[in-house]
Amino acid sequence: MNARTALRLGCLAGVSALVLTACSGGGETGGGNPSEPIRVGISLPLTGDFSEPGKGVQRGYEAWAAAVNSTGGLLGRQVELRILDDQSNADRVVADYEQLIAQDQVDLVFGPFSTRLVVPSGRVAKEYGMLFVEPAGAAAQVFEQGFDNLFYAAPAVANDHYNHLAEAITAMPEGERPRTAAYAAMDDPFAQGTAYGLKEKLEAAGVQTVVDLVYPPNTTDFSGIAAQIANSQADVMVGGTQYQDAVNMIVALRQLGYQPKLAAFSTAPTNPEFPNAIGGATEGIVSPTGYTPEAPYPSNVDFVQRYTAQFGSPPTEDEANAYTTGQVVAAAVQAVGCAEQGDCQQRLVDWLRTATVDTVVGPLNWDAQGRPQSAHLIQQYVDGQIRIVLPKETAEAEFTYPKAPW
């Protein structure tokens, strides 16, 4: 390892701006040979609890690689993805990144899906001094680990997802404003982060919390949780959810005849399977999203076109965040002019610290801990279609409150 690093450092010292071609003798790392592809190591939950979003992220990465390769690659080299399956398991994800970086000697790494897998894998990446851009670790704790190599490739962290909704509720006239709220969140840093971000702001605005429940990720029966929420008759129902728990909870709430004035769930409503899974009773359901295929950013128009041609349907948030990860890393690689392990990684990190990168979710820049400095959009089902309703500047439809019965 040391010898290899020394070789690479020597190589870097020996040449000027065109480091990449000069390092062509850099051994098995492929550290700059233009005839060799740039290899990107990724571990994803392709099976297990997070397989649904995990596969979405995989499609996003593949769409990015296809787009880059079709336009001549990165630094004139083709991009090759090496994707391992961590089975949604935090131990596996660590072993996977160890293998990708130390044994397979990939040039770059991209992050996995879910905060629970991002934190352990981020630690591995930091240990090896790798740039770590990730599409799915949005919870507050990701940014409290002291990672100086991590960047979250989406508009906002979990606690800020509902900011626009909180503003809209706070701005309502006193008489119309909801008085009580029920919160149920999966015991998952991301899911809890979204719900509690809103809870904090609503409580500050005088909306009383009447139910506050946390359930483990392996919960299969939501009737008990639904019974407590239905009994409270809260005006607002906030679910800090992933996919299947949101679906199960909504059905259980409907079975108990509960009709909130506002129902907000993170993640699930933006999934294309969602309306079918809850029997089409989507009207008025609210969700934060960092992405919409309709966004007019130039690279997004191209992305949606390419993605739809490649996979047969437009991309959703998971795919877009993965694609964004690729865009962020690619921007750094192009600006710095290198993509291999060693010193180059630190230069990529340093560049991103001060950069603003144009992506499919808009221009992104980050604070010192890797938190993106933008905001999430608020979507709502209006006449069977999911539409952006907040903030007003980008709204496609009017925010409806109270929501229609489900």
Place this chain on the structure above:
Amino acid sequence: MVTGSLFFQSLVLGILLGGLYALLAAGLTLYFGVMRVVMIAHAAFLVLAAYLAWDVHQRFGIDPLLSLIVTVPLFFLAGVGFQRLLISRLRPATVTMMSVLLTFAVALVIEGMLGFVYSGTQRRVQLSYSAASIQVFGAQVAVVKLIAFGLAALSLLALFLLLTRSRFGQALRATIQHPQAARLIGIDTDKVAGYGFGLGLATAAVGGAALSLDSTIYPSLHWHWIGPLMAIIVVGGLGSIPGAAIAAMVLGIMQSLLQLPMGTTWAQTVFYLALFATLLVRPQGFFGGRLAQRF
């Protein structure tokens, strides 16, 4: 705040949940009773049956319960084959331990196969009455949960009658109570064991269809079920079907009611606390021993 109506609603939900648990655990305790087999793959077969029910509904638009016409005999035959081809080859002295490994592998194969065929996408059977409910003394009872409960009650009753009233049932009980003695009086215990296993898997077919009515299903779902089900059959006394049914009901109701003061996370641990307590106080289970042999 726990009001009277919330308590009653939770009690009703607990009873419905207990019924489903009883159905899902019945097969599991049967395998152990008949063959001393710890069947880790039982929940995987449940999920498989749930997927078949979903598939039938998706393809032909018919009610998932109609899939039972095909899946019950199919699972029975698969169970007989499974026992004859795999379980019976394990050495009798180590069958309990080795069956854990064998059926663990089978569970992984089923999960992998489901992922391959149906992808990891989470599926849900969408029925016109999915969210419908009726009111019983002020509590809301979801129609799908009521159907699942009815299915559980019917299956358990049928199982009970089969075991107590038919010659096959007598032979199966004799095999459970004393295999050597059963052989001496001319019972083909190998054949009976095969049918017993088939019967266990047939209950998984019914349980899977019941599960599909009100759950989002995905290939790895079975891992979330096997733990509580194992706890139920240990508490109920391994091999005792009434024991499993009573333990399932008690634990289902406790889980539902304990959620009110303690929250979901702690309420779920009731299964494991009950498991530890049983192993410490009464390792044969609360309804094991003599009762297990009487059915």
